[in-house]
Amino acid sequence: MHARIEQLLAFEDQAVCDAVVRQHVDGCADCSRELTRLRGVRNSLRSMPQFKAPSLDLRALHADVIRQTRAFSDRGSSGRPNGWRATAVAALCALSIVLLTTFTSHAPTQSVVADAIAPPAFQVPAEVAAAALKQPSVATLVSYSQLLDRTLHEMPRRPTTERAATSAAIDSLQDHIQWVDFQLSVARDVGLNPAQSAVLWEDRVRLMNSLLAVRYAEAQRFAVL
Amino acid sequence: MQPPSSSNDIDPAVIAAAQAGGTEAFEAIYRHYGDRIYTLVRRLTSRESLADDIQQEVFVEVLRSIGAYSGSGSFGGWLRAIAINKTLSYLRSPWVKRTLWLDAIVPHEAQALLDQAVADLSSASADGVMTGDQAALDAALEKLSPNARSVVWLHDVEGYTHQEIGKMLGGTASMSKSQLSRAHLRLRQLLTAPETSPCTPVSNSY
Numbered sequence: 001m002h003a004r005i006e007q008l009l010a011f012e013d014q015a016v017c018d019a020v021v022r023q024h025v026d027g028c029a030d031c032s033r034e035l036t037r038l039r040g041v042r043n044s045l046r047s048m049p050q051f052k053a054p055s056l057d058l059r060a061l062h063a064d065v066i067r068q069t070r071a072f073s074d075r076g077s078s079g080r081p082n083g084w085r086a087t088a089v090a091a092l093c094a095l096s097i098v099l100l101t102t103f104t105s106h107a108p109t110q111s112v113v114a115d116a117i118a119p120p121a122f123q124v125p126a127e128v129a130a131a132a133l134k135q136p137s138v139a140t141l142v143s144y145s146q147l148l149d150r151t152l153h154e155m156p157r158r159p160t161t162e163r164a165a166t167s168a169a170i171d172s173l174q175d176h177i178q179w180v181d182f183q184l185s186v187a188r189d190v191g192l193n194p195a196q197s198a199v200l201w202e203d204r205v206r207l208m209n210s211l212l213a214v215r216y217a218e219a220q221r222f223a224v225l
Numbered sequence: 226m227q228p229p230s231s232s233n234d235i236d237p238a239v240i241a242a243a244q245a246g247g248t249e250a251f252e253a254i255y256r257h258y259g260d261r262i263y264t265l266v267r268r269l270t271s272r273e274s275l276a277d278d279i280q281q282e283v284f285v286e287v288l289r290s291i292g293a294y295s296g297s298g299s300f301g302g303w304l305r306a307i308a309i310n311k312t313l314s315y316l317r318s319p320w321v322k323r324t325l326w327l328d329a330i331v332p333h334e335a336q337a338l339l340d341q342a343v344a345d346l347s348s349a350s351a352d353g354v355m356t357g358d359q360a361a362l363d364a365a366l367e368k369l370s371p372n373a374r375s376v377v378w379l380h381d382v383e384g385y386t387h388q389e390i391g392k393m394l395g396g397t398a399s400m401s402k403s404q405l406s407r408a409h410l411r412l413r414q415l416l417t418a419p420e421t422s423p424c425t426p427v428s429n430s431y
Binding site: 004005006009010037038040041042044045046047048049050051052053054056058059061062064065066069163164165167 | 246248251252255259260261262263264267275276277278279280281282284285288289315318356358359362363366377378381382402403405406409410412413416
C-alpha cells in the first residue's frame with residue numbers, strides 16, 4: 001500500500017505525519033521516488049524566472065490619485081455639486097429595473113451586470129412606475145433607449161485609472177450594444193418583422209440599462225474615494 | 226536569478242519618502258518590487274493582459290494607501306497581500322467566471338499549436354530562460370483551474386500556510402490541502418509520460 005499524494009505533500013511540508021506513513025515512505029522505493037519527484041516539481045516552481053513587469057506611468061497615476069483625493073475633500077466641504085445628477089441617474093436606474101421586470105417574456109441575453117451590481121434602491125414616482133409596467137411598444141423602447149443614450153452621455157467621464165473587472169464589463173456591454181445596433185441597422189434589409197425588431201430593441205434597452213448601472217457604480221466608487 | 230518569494234525589503238527611508246508623497250520614491254518601490262509582484266499576479270491569473278491590468282490596480286492601491294502601512298511587518302509582505310487580494314477578488318468576480326477565452330474554443334488540432342505559442346511567449350517574456358522542465362511545468366500550470374493554480378503558487382512558491390490560503394480563498398485549511406493534492410495529481414498527469422508508472426494512490430489503510 002503506497003502513500004497518497006496528500007500524505008507525501010504533508011511529509012514534504014514536515015507537517016504532522018503519521019509515523020506509519022513515514023516508515024512506509026522510508027522503505028518504499030515507489031513512494032520515495034514520488035516524494036523526490038514532488039520535491040523536484042516544487043524546486044522547479046520556486047526557481048522559475050520572474051516576468052518583467054510592464055512599465056507604469058507612476059507620475060500620472062500618482063497625480064490622478066491626488067486629484068481624486070482632493071476632489072473628494074472639496075466635495076465634502078462644498079456640499080456635493082453633482083448630487084442632482086447622481087440622483088437623476090440613480091432614479092433612472094431604478095426605473096430601468098422596473099421596466100425590465102415587464103420584459104420577462106423574452107429570454108435575457110447578456111443582462112448580467114444589473115443583477116451583479118444593483119444600484120441602491122430609490123423612490124420611483126407611482127405614476128412613472130405604473131406607466132412603465134404597461135407592455136412597451138417599439139416606439140416606447142426606442143425613445144427609452146434614446147433617453148438612456150442621453151443619460152449615458154451626461155455621465156461624468158470615466159476615471160483614468162480603471163478597475164480591470166469594471167473595464168471588462170463595460171467593454172463587453174459596449175460590444176454587445178454595437179452588435180445589436182448592427183442588427184437593427186440591417187433589420188430592413190434582412191426583412192425583420194416588428195416582433196423581431198421589438199426583441200432587439202428590448203435587448204438594447206436591457207444592455208444600455210446594464211451599462212448605465214455599471215458606469216453609475218463606477219462613478220459612485222470614485223466619488224467615495 | 227531571484228526567486229519570486231525572496232523577501233529582501235526596500236530601504237525604510239524610501240517607504241517614508243513615498244508616504245510623504247514623493248513620486249520618485251514610488252518609482253523606486255516599483256523598480257524594486259514590480260517584477261516580483263507582477264510574477265505573482267501573472268502566475269495566479271496566467272494571462273498577460275489581465276496581469277497587466279491587475280498590476281496597475283495594485284500599484285494604484287499602493288499609491289492610495291501607503292499611509293496605512295505602519296511599518297510593523299515587511300513592506301514586501303504588505304505589497305504581496307494587496308496583490309493577492311486584488312488578484313483573487315478578480316478571479317472570483319462573475320465576469321471572469323463567465324468569460325469564454327478564445328483558447329477555450331479553438332479546435333483540438335489548433336490547441337497544440339496555441340499551447341506551443343503560449344509556452345514560447347511565456348518563456349520569452351520571462352526575465353530569464355526556462356529549462357525544459359520549467360517550460361513543461363509552466364505549460365502544465367496554465368492548464369490548472371485558477372483556484373488550483375493559486376493554491377499551488379501560494380503554498381509551494383510564496384510559502385503561505387494552508388490556513389492562510391484557505392482564508393484568502395474564503396474557505397478552510399482542509400479545502401486548501403485538498404486543492405493542493407488535486408492540483409499536484411493533475412500536474413503529475415500533465416507532466417508524466419504515459420509509459421512511466423507513478424505511485425498509485427490507495428486507501429489510507431496500512
